[in-house]
Amino acid sequence: METKIEAIIEDLSLVRKTNPLVHNITNYVVMNNTANALLAIGASPIMAHAEEEVEEMVSICSSLVINIGTLSEPWTKAMVKAIIKAKNIQKPIILDPVGAGASTLRNQTIKRLLDAASPSVIRGNASEIISTLSSSGKTKGVDSIHSSESAIESGKKLSEIIQGTVVISGATDYIIQRDQTRKVSNGDPMMTKVTGLGCTATALIGAFAAVQKDTLRASLSAMAVMGIAGEMAKMKAEGPGSFQMHFLDALYQIGADEIRTRFKE
Template identity: 60%
Template sequence: MTLDTNSIWQDLQGVRQSVPLVHNITNYVVMNSTANALLAIGASPIMAHAVAEMEEMVSLASALVVNIGTLSDRWIEAMEKAMQQANAIQTPIVLDPVGAGATRYRTETLQHLLQQATPTVIRGNASEIGAVAASSCSTKGVDSTTSSDTMITVAQDLSTTQNCTVVVTGATDYIIQGDQVLQCKNGHPLMAKVTGMGCTATALIGAFLAVNNHPTLAAAHAIAVIGIAGEIAAETAKGPGSLQVHLLDALYNLDGEQIARRFWED
């Protein structure tokens, strides 16, 4: 399996043409930024958390994104119902294990959610993926304390165990399905200075899953797009504040020529 820029561009065009509804159960910190990023690439976001409407809302969506960044018992119940419904109607699920391993409550919640349904894609930094895989990795809040390349074998085991695609983001992003490992080196260090950038990547994966039924390629294409957009944004940004604005513009204006010129795999 290899990545090619034409396929990345085709998926981005597919999102813009079909305007998929992406249902996000995500954290308070990133709701606005992830919704705007989804709108910028052409998708239609909804941030719904009420337990009473979960089954109905998931049935309307083309993808479900579950992000455990800011937990509460009621939101966990909503996540359970959403994942169960998505599993029942075969809607793709993206799980973001924000801060996995930081507290017992967070880790146990994650384990419980994984019992409700098999995610299509799990995306996290190296520490989070290590915690999901029950490795000895330590975590520091939502920031990674381990580099992404050290987690390849662990991520492969997790992918096999959960029968899903695992995305480990870092200086180099790894997109893993069993023995198959794709990588993307796009992005910019300034992106790490903006909260929720990984959460935004997770949301974009949801949009790409809506138009590409190959989870590993869909995830890789989404990761390439946000990385390339981040590079473009950083060229004119004066700091993390303006990077956020320029990132939305870069996602909105991204075209096939920019993807072909900037995509960096090796």
């Protein structure tokens, strides 16, 4: 516990010292919030999606965040190109399979993205992780009851397939790397009443993975910071509108004290 806490504090400090440039190809709904969350935590966002320039953008950035929230073919093409480039130059790739399982297009797109190159980290809710495993084409059948437990099993298999980290968001977050599992129990139910906080979590993983090569550790740090900032915001919020504002302030304010006092496995 102590070691984990000090690791989170160290990683946060690294993000703030190095201000990593994070390239986001993400959805329209959350772009503004994602950019603001990255700035608040001390990173710098780039948002660019034209096929003609994504490779150059990947080159100048320290990590790549791919989010399929508002999918369409020209964006998918750019995502594939960016992923291949990032893999080639060994930049961490973080995938957020928003709405996995909700449509054939989403499932096919996830397969295309996974086939392009294995992401370093995949983050989603239980249902998205289960559907992503199914879309990977390397397993058959999906438990229709999307309990946390069945998501953990899927998360482990998915982690094996991508040889990377899988994060299952929820009341308790599970951060899985093959046979290792970490937990973060911070956060607040109000976070489900603000759009795109899952997407923000994915972007923060991008910021932490940009400075911390151990993606299991980077993901744990990012999820802990998310959850603790959520608790800090909740103390001042009167509803989801003010929660969203206080959450950005909390990402800016959070320090060693809050992490030491609040981190819960």
